[in-house]
Amino acid sequence: MAKSEKPVVLITGAAGGIGTALASELQPDYAIVGLDMEGKQADFPLADVDLSDAASVRKALETIAETHGRAFAAVIHLAAYFDFTGEDNPLYQSVNVDGTKHLLDALQEFEVERFIYSGTMLVHRAGKPGETIDEDAPLDPQWAYPISKAKAEDAIRAHHGKIPYALLHLAGLYDDESAVPTLAHQITRIYERDLKSRLYSGDKRAGQSFIHRDDMMRLFRLAVEKRNELPADVTLLAGEEDAIAYEDMQDRIGQLIHGKNEWATISVPKPIAKVGAWIEEKAEPIIPDAIDKGEKPFIRPFMIDMASDHYSLDISRARTLLGWEPRRGILETLPSIVAALKASPAEWYEKHGITPPSSLESAKSCFSYALSKSI
Template sequence: MTEKPRVLITGAAGSIGSALRERLVDYEVIGLDREDGPGVFAFDITDSASIERALNRIANRHGRRFAAVIHLAAYFDFSGEDNPLYDEVNVKGTAKLLDALQDYEVERFIYSGTMLVHRPGAPGLPINEATAIDPKWAYPISKARAEEVIRERHGEMPYLLLHLAGLYDEKTAVPTLAEQIRRIYERDPKSHAYSGDLHTGQSFLHREDMLDAFASAVDRRGELPDDAVILVGEPEAVPYDELQHILARLIHGEEDWTTLSVPKPLAAAGAWLETKAEPVIPDDIDQGEAPFIKPFMVRMADDHYELDISRAKALLDWKPRHALRETLPRMVEHLKSDPARWYEENGLTPPHWLQAVAEEGHDAEELRARHEARFRAAHARSLWAHFLNAGMGAWLAASPLVVGYGGLGMTISDIVSGLLVMAGSLLVLSWRLALIRWAVAAVGLWVMAAPLLFWAESAAAYLNGSLSGMIVFALAVCVRPPPGVGRIAASRGPAVPKGWDYSPSDWTQRIPIIALAIFGYLVSRYLAAYQLGHVDGVWEPFFAGAPEDPKNGTEEIITSDVSRAWPVPDAGLGALTYQLEILIGLIGSASRWRTMPWLVLVFGIMIVPLGVVSITFIIIQPILLGT
């Protein structure tokens, strides 16, 4: 029986290494990895002595001749930062491996590289092996340096540098593609934004085609140039925008997916903030992990990798048998049939709702589709509110000129706020942009606060800001469906907490608080009008004040040093707080203790701690103010 040629693979226990060991059936395959296993010898690529011991064990059992050494072992992460392991494993590790192989007969050293070492091209201008080496971030930089090491230290070994495109198959994909699929599947707002040219893209490579390329390289090891470099991947780079439309159609059955171009400075700033700040995100979209988009990715968003694979065809007799376009339907089918498994296979943390559904054994895709249908129906019934809010925005923008405010700050504030409310309200006519409703509500809050911050000169300005802002806030987030509610919370769960006889969020519990807040708002707003100079006095039936002071007791208090210490009218601040109590009390259903617990917490903070502050002011009145 003729002895099979031997092939040595580093990183043999990994996903690609294991598949390659099965693919090379015509060879005796020996593996190197961090731990011993069937046909695999343990070694540490960062330790020269460890490499030599492993190779000696192989030599004693299999001899010192290899048809090929396929070097797969490498360090990789998607942080973009220059981790020391890039140098220790990818560069120095490759050098130590080459040094140790000098005493062995190696017919071809094959290195698993990346197309990202090349300078990107442009649509219609594919890159080839002669394209300049110009890597942009830590991983391809380390791979390019490793290739320099190979050129310098290969000795008598012929070598082949395979510059591979991004890998995928029917179940998994490179992180960038997997993340793009995840964002669209979850309807993450970021799935509608991109910071680069929407017509650029990158080549991909099916796992089976990659295995074919390695197998052909081993088979043709003696026919290749001694210093061969070959690009391997699909020649077409599907444009990002087209990929978005394909995925949206396959996942959601939608043909009109909109992707907006975000200016790079804005996208980079957002990515930096997400990376540095601890995110506080609704459980519906919480990933439980660091944000994927990093500032370095924003810088490279325009990079285009379309490949000229004529060299692979000529030297390896290789061309891809698969295409990303043809495989995407099967990828999406696998995702929708078992979302939890797809997340696990692609190294992604599933969102909270998906984890809960998986633990309960329910159909995650059915729950997602049902929740989406209910949300869309409720949103359609509430479109009147957003049209009305757009009208409120128009009124705010025009009111300084119609009513006549007299103050430049209030005039500019209301005009800008009105335009923002109009724009935001028109955007949220799309149910996909429902979270923008909170931004519109935030503008409404600013409109309520602006007369206090600018010490509005006219009663009309205060009245308009106070009431218009309240209406904008209410129309934005008090109508159904409440934005930001998780799929699980919206789809199932009790209305009454376990161990309770009633719901703490029931309307019977909220209405008394709202009614008291309305009374408090009316009183506080009246006092604020006096502090702002809109009325000459305050009606006071109980406390006449000091005989030597013409002011009554209430007027003495709200013009005291304690009151004037605030940068805004303190009665107006109280009125604003009562307004928020009213508005927050109106948001959500009787189950909001479960569906919107953060809102219940805010409601409680406004009632209890701020109530303590009010009592404190009452206590200090006779002590500090003498009234």
């Protein structure tokens, strides 16, 4: 492709769901190029990269330079390894931390007006119900994923060189049909009337901020548009200011799914809950796959320690520097998310990577059998 007259924006992890949505958001005004793993495809120029390999990163950037030059209005770093096991994984270091270092080291040979990092609010120490946190709140990540994100930010500070950067500390993502794993599993537990949906080991007044995908896209767009107006190094918290209490979320989900205004939630002491989670996790290998389908339990002991974590955000800095504030709300969007689940349960479970209950699998099998007979 010939060089574009539009400013060029480079996105890492560009072929993923967030990357493609962000590309669509920016394409009217910017030429989008991307980096992603080998075999990924997108409707804009994409170069294969292995972020854990410094030589691969340099080669990928040179490939981009051949067609789009060596000047980027912004580099948006989305690519990261993530799982919800709570366990450490070598990819947290090689991709999230070392990959960020390799990318910035290679970018020193380019002109970059702003490096924008997709971070998480979970790098901050959690507050308590009634408190809010801002960008000056202490950093105290509690499990493998946010620990790796905090280390990646350390790498940015050490290796950004001449490149200005913005660290976006984002709340939990959702859209009109899907939600982050914690909320998705909360919804499915209530949908299945699972006993665990009635139990909670933390402060039921605690909650976490969310951010709708549309609001996140607008946040990134504003960060790109105002790239030269921001401080050279800036951190911005972004999410809905009100953190909905776990108990209130339970009631709302129960009402939407089962028509009950209250979904009674019983407090369980943390030591008992941790023993139960530990037993469930250790028992998984001996439970027949016909029962649990080989899936490890979602709730792990490390989650119980964080059950009372509260993330209510002060977003005044994002409002002042970017003119950004959320336009969507999780409570207003929950009916749409639940409607998507009810409309196509199997598809919703698959989209969220959750093993469906046996009853749902049986219904799906019967439908498939009936359909095959009618063809």
